[in-house]
Amino acid sequence: MTLENVLAQIDADLSPATERLMELLRIQSISTDPAYKPECDKAADWLVADLLTIGIRAEKRPTPGHPMVVGHVGEDLSDVPHVLFYGHYDVQPVDPLDLWDNPPFEPKLEETANGTVIRGRGASDDKGQLMTFVEACRAWKEVHGTLPCRITFFFEGEEESGSPSLIPFMQENAAELKADLALICDTSMVSRGVPSISSQLRGMLKDEFTLVGPRIDLHSGHYGGPGLNPLREISRIVASFYDEETGKIAVDGFYEGVHEVPVDQLRQWEGCGFEEKEYLDNAGYTQAHGEKDYSILEQQWARPTLEVNGIWGGYNGAGSKTVIPSEAHCKITCRLVGDMDPDALRHKIRKHVEARLKPDTKVVWDNDLEGSGASVMNITRPEFESARGALSDEWQREAVFCGMGGSIPIAGFFKSVLGMDAMLVGYANDDDAIHSPNEKYDLKSFHKGIRSWARILDALTK
Template sequence: MPIDAVLTRIDDQLPDALDRLMALLRIPSISTDPAYKADCQSAADWLVADLQSIGIDAEKRETPGHPMVVGHVEGDGPHLLFYGHYDVQPVDPLDLWKTEPFAPEIQDTDQGRVIRGRGASDDKGQLMTFVEACRAYRDVNGSLPCRITFFFEGEEESGSPSLVPFLKDNAKELSADIALVCDTSMVSPGVPSIASQLRGMLKDEFTLHGPKIDLHSGHYGGPGLNPLKEIARIIASFHDENGRVAVEGFYDGVEEVPDELLRQWENCGFDEETYLKSVGYTQPHGERGYSTLVQQWARPTLEINGLWGGYQGAGSKTVIPAEAHCKLTCRLVGDMDPDHVRKALRQHVEDRLPPDASVTWDNNLDGSPASVMNIDRPEFEQARQALSEEWNREAVFSGMGGSIPVTRFFKDILGLDSMLIGFAQDDDAIHSPNEKYNVESFHKGIRSWARVLDKLAKA
């Protein structure tokens, strides 16, 4: 059957698809809070039942944490592994919500019709775009166009502690030709996007120690070493006057963006002024010589996430504190090695310690390298063509400033390349109060996945 029949089915059944999404959104599957453990089970059960309703052999798989949902459908052509997550972020601060987080609503706004509720965009709405595309394809054709494994996680928002062991234990079952990941966004409204690279992440934390105890600033002010002053000096040395990280060896493994990809990024519809103004900036403040978009997608960073020490209560307390603390993260790109960056960063700090100061490091923090997708694979161009046809606009290969660790795990454990396609918008307020997902994103997302499946199956 031609794809047009499937697209018509999607259009006709949109109200029912929205009803199903609303039912899933009503389940408060907050993975990080033990009080919602039963709700995470309920969300997994709901997805199993929904997959089974369209002929998919699906079941709930228990883990030490929240369950995984795995489903299989046989077919000819390529074998696809589709990944999404059904758990959601906590809703705090609740008083900033204008609606009940788990009583989803469809609202008319200045941006069009939106689905309002926790998980609408991250990631239940995105996950269901693929499921609904499969439902419509099967309704019209009697079967799906290729072999598909469905893999839904319930711990993505709480660090995925069960993911790696589950992938290792079930590597043979979950192996496929390529992984499809929906937990991403469009680079700008109306511009379909396939993420071609993700930045990695490194976290670290250190304490700078000075005197044995907090000291009276009258007795020791002057001759006394002040850990807050020294940690501020060291932190200031992390960057030079051009915003470049000044840690020796930090840029090992960093490459410039290829000209062809850079041209795509320059014409992707990204609005720098809107991006900056939306958070109160008047200009970019990062590494000079690179555009805002390149800084966000393709350059590494070293950011200070927390800095504290000394007295922080009401009023004044005249002390020289015994210690000062710093939390930091680095976003990694290209072939940067997290272990190498960590060693270089720590050496930078230790080389700048003054006499009578020492440092201790938090050794319970890990890191993950960047992910660069193999866009030379034919599946990427097939998907790009499908998206371009649906949105009537040339789809682009984009970057992402954040990290999606599952893509690295798929590569390292299952040997799978990942293709990341999502339809979220920058203003969806994921992880924040009043999260939303545009009805257009949901509707055209379903249509897009149907087209992608059809292209991949017929290639």
């Protein structure tokens, strides 16, 4: 029996595979909200049960937070590759709920201008992507009665909430988890229909601060004028992060560790199939708004950012309440590239804020520190070229090595904790609205993603 038999089985099983994904999407596994802890447990149980149906020795493993799912199949033989597949079953919160066209945890198939999509929270990030690999294994097992190599399945339930349990779990179970290569399906294609292997990821730094002014909310008539308003002050400080003329970040020392992209790599990116207009149209933009003199791909893949993710304070209810608020709050994240050090950068940003405080204002910093550096994949390994050939065959278009604007810390952790290289292959599109209302995953991405993993497994074991 050949690979073609497996691909035919995948095609025949697409409808049941889609329904299995729908079942998983109905589970409200929002990891950041403690109210949904039972739902995260339910999602882990569902995955364990599903893996057991295809002969994977799987179990739910407890952590101080949400559980991990770990499964194994195949024998430890020197002439058989051992791969680890990673995905996450937790999802982002659904707010603002009123912007969803349908309930986020009642997934449905929907016809669009680009074909049929699976609509629902987690459809693309990451349940749909995770299940592409599981379904490829299911089809392979159905045809051959066994899988082509030794595989470890490793599913996390805290990726969307900072992965606090991940590193301790990996350290405690290093011998069990270590494999020849880690496979990750949590990325997107550089453009619709262009199969992509991510060769570099930006790192991430998170921080949050509160500006405290008067001891209580004040009447804006009694104190309007002489009173210092924390909301106005936090707006002034946030504005000072940016140089409006160049688009650069104006924090002193922010670009330490940032490197320019080599010319030959820029030329490769220019030919990778990325469509700037489509990228901008997906967000409703007419132009790019980042650093001047850098292309959109450079801004997205190879330049750092400082983004304000939330700013709030005072009265937010219906009507008006004439107060000068006592506090104002701000959440920020930075995407890191090159050799940027998240701890050193945190110090620079805090110094920038503290140097701009006025009298009668103090800053209180959040102590829940999160940060990870950028990652570069070892694409010189022969497995990468094998996977690129398999993807090219499936999509009938040459697969490309691309950068990625997002951050997937697990890729770096596989290297630093387990000494493993990681390969990132994903089938999402830029218009999937991950982390946003009306998230979707193209049915074509789900179907061809399953077929792609079958081809990759075949290529890796030859």
